[in-house]
Amino acid sequence: MAIVRADELVKEYPKPGSKTERFRAVNGVSLSIEAGEIFGILGPNGAGKTTTLEMIEGLTDIDSGEAFVDGINVEKEPNKAKEIIGVQLQANEYFDHLTLAELIGLFTRLFHRAKDPRELLARVNLEDKAAAKPAALSGGQRQRFSIASALVNEPKVLFLDEPTTGLDPQAKRNVWKLVEELNSRGMTIVLTTHNMEEAEYLCGRIAIMDHGKIVAEGSPQQLIMQHAPEPPEARLHGNLEDVFLKLTGHGLRE
Amino acid sequence: MDTTLIMAKTLLKIFSRDRQAIFFTLFFPITFMVIFGIASAGGEDPIEIGIVDNASNAFSAKFVDTLEGNRLFSVNVATEEELRDKVSEGDLALALILPQDFDGDEGAADITMLVDAAQARQTAMMTPLVEQALLKIERELRGIEPLFPLTVVDVQARSQRYIDFLVPGLLALTIMQISIAGSGYNIVEFRRKGILKRLFVTPIRSSQFIGGLVLSRLVITVIQVSFLLAVAVVLLDVPVEGNVLELLGLIILGSSIFLSLGFFMGSLAKTQQAIMLLGNLITLPQIFLSGVFFSIDAMPDLLQPIARVLPLSFVVSSVREVIVNGLSVVEQIPTMAGLVLWLAASLTLAIRFFRWKEVAS
Numbered sequence: 126m127a128i129v130r131a132d133e134l135v136k137e138y139p140k141p142g143s144k145t146e147r148f149r150a151v152n153g154v155s156l157s158i159e160a161g162e163i164f165g166i167l168g169p170n171g172a173g174k175t176t177t178l179e180m181i182e183g184l185t186d187i188d189s190g191e192a193f194v195d196g197i198n199v200e201k202e203p204n205k206a207k208e209i210i211g212v213q214l215q216a217n218e219y220f221d222h223l224t225l226a227e228l229i230g231l232f233t234r235l236f237h238r239a240k241d242p243r244e245l246l247a248r249v250n251l252e253d254k255a256a257a258k259p260a261a262l263s264g265g266q267r268q269r270f271s272i273a274s275a276l277v278n279e280p281k282v283l284f285l286d287e288p289t290t291g292l293d294p295q296a297k298r299n300v301w302k303l304v305e306e307l308n309s310r311g312m313t314i315v316l317t318t319h320n321m322e323e324a325e326y327l328c329g330r331i332a333i334m335d336h337g338k339i340v341a342e343g344s345p346q347q348l349i350m351q352h353a354p355e356p357p358e359a360r361l362h363g364n365l366e367d368v369f370l371k372l373t374g375h376g377l378r379e
Numbered sequence: 380m381d382t383t384l385i386m387a388k389t390l391l392k393i394f395s396r397d398r399q400a401i402f403f404t405l406f407f408p409i410t411f412m413v414i415f416g417i418a419s420a421g422g423e424d425p426i427e428i429g430i431v432d433n434a435s436n437a438f439s440a441k442f443v444d445t446l447e448g449n450r451l452f453s454v455n456v457a458t459e460e461e462l463r464d465k466v467s468e469g470d471l472a473l474a475l476i477l478p479q480d481f482d483g484d485e486g487a488a489d490i491t492m493l494v495d496a497a498q499a500r501q502t503a504m505m506t507p508l509v510e511q512a513l514l515k516i517e518r519e520l521r522g523i524e525p526l527f528p529l530t531v532v533d534v535q536a537r538s539q540r541y542i543d544f545l546v547p548g549l550l551a552l553t554i555m556q557i558s559i560a561g562s563g564y565n566i567v568e569f570r571r572k573g574i575l576k577r578l579f580v581t582p583i584r585s586s587q588f589i590g591g592l593v594l595s596r597l598v599i600t601v602i603q604v605s606f607l608l609a610v611a612v613v614l615l616d617v618p619v620e621g622n623v624l625e626l627l628g629l630i631i632l633g634s635s636i637f638l639s640l641g642f643f644m645g646s647l648a649k650t651q652q653a654i655m656l657l658g659n660l661i662t663l664p665q666i667f668l669s670g671v672f673f674s675i676d677a678m679p680d681l682l683q684p685i686a687r688v689l690p691l692s693f694v695v696s697s698v699r700e701v702i703v704n705g706l707s708v709v710e711q712i713p714t715m716a717g718l719v720l721w722l723a724a725s726l727t728l729a730i731r732f733f734r735w736k737e738v739a740s
Contacts, residue, residue: 182580184576184579204582204584207580207582214577215573216572216577217573217577218572218573218574219574220389220393221397223389227392231385231389234385235385235386235582236582275580278581
């Protein structure tokens, strides 16, 4: 049985610059994600990826359609659904004046759980930053902290909204490794990205969204076979990013 | 309740580390208190008056001496021309012109009083004072015993200084500022930065978040206002005549009204600029109209009815009655009714309009 299911989700917003007209940011999206998958939602900016995720997470009202997480209707029982999902948001700003350990402690207590914040920070390689403020973190560290704060309730499903946007290749690979590690322990992961390479590397299945609709769905291999034009000649070597990583190494620069 | 307390504790911790916020919420009222405290330490300033002595005789000299001996007046003797200028410039409250036949002999000598008619209110206040002083001098000069000697006894244990009037006003003002900043400005900032959304990823309910924020702000307000009051009592010798627990209740009631108004404004405003504008729109008129710095009675008649029903006016008036006049809250039923009505109205608005989700632009 699918652990995440969305049926014909629709979200309308007022059209910018118009009082009466509305446009559909999400226009009838249906998804079925199996437990243990890494599922990617791919698409250009403004395609409706984030809105789709936030409807499933119970953060945005659903105009029509239904969403279920582990059989729980997210609109009818949002708090029950929130107990079993982890959410990493695109915006990762936090209260000023609190340290990473204090913030993790706050989120843990809001889930009525008891957990050592340091243990969780260690899982994302931030144990030495426990006493730092989020403002002092680098982009990659911020993203990893953001994932750590989504893990406080040991979720069954982890939603990641553009987890590697704006990161340098080292930090990006580091996040990928973390995602793979979490998935290897059985966590279902749903992520959005507009990075093809990321989708291809991480995801077992992908849905490509544009203009609020899913335009293609399948494994990366299937999609390439079905949709990619035949390349004029096979590329024998890796791409420029491989060169960059070979020359600069995989070590994190933070 | 548990979640509410967790939220309240967290927000208190954040505020306690925010030195800038602590400084600015205290800086303004303390500065005002100290300035006016020092300024009013010397008591009332004498009224500046001028005299043109056209008679220049022993009698007129005695008249001038007598006026100079009166603590109410500070006397400047000069020519009519000079004094005219000074009166019209506002340097002198008025000038008296003694005629040439001012010699105490039979036959009344007309004294002319130069005033600035634009200062009608001041003139009306001054004229009886001057007349009284003249009458007293006349009796002394003529050696007449007053028919009805009047002994004035001050019913208030101590004369009220301006600082005693001002401190309760400043306390009420601080309650308003801290509360509106606490709910209004913070909520817009939290929403803009995505912090609210981050919180609502957890199973916290809106009511628990609001409850936590309200609780933390009430604690902050009580601590800050108590600190200001302590400064006023210890350094400026401002007496607290009424019940301190009732004062505490008023602080909490007043703070709740402005916290609710802040939530309401925070829900209307989408940006920091918008909430700043909206905040100023709500607070600035109240600072001037609610009797913080001067009594509503001294305002133009047209404004008074409006000024009296502003929420800050009720807070100022109740806090002042308790501190200055030692009145209990049960002796101020109309003011209490005003406070409760404002609380009901603002709470309704706050709950009706609260949203933690950002509306897509």
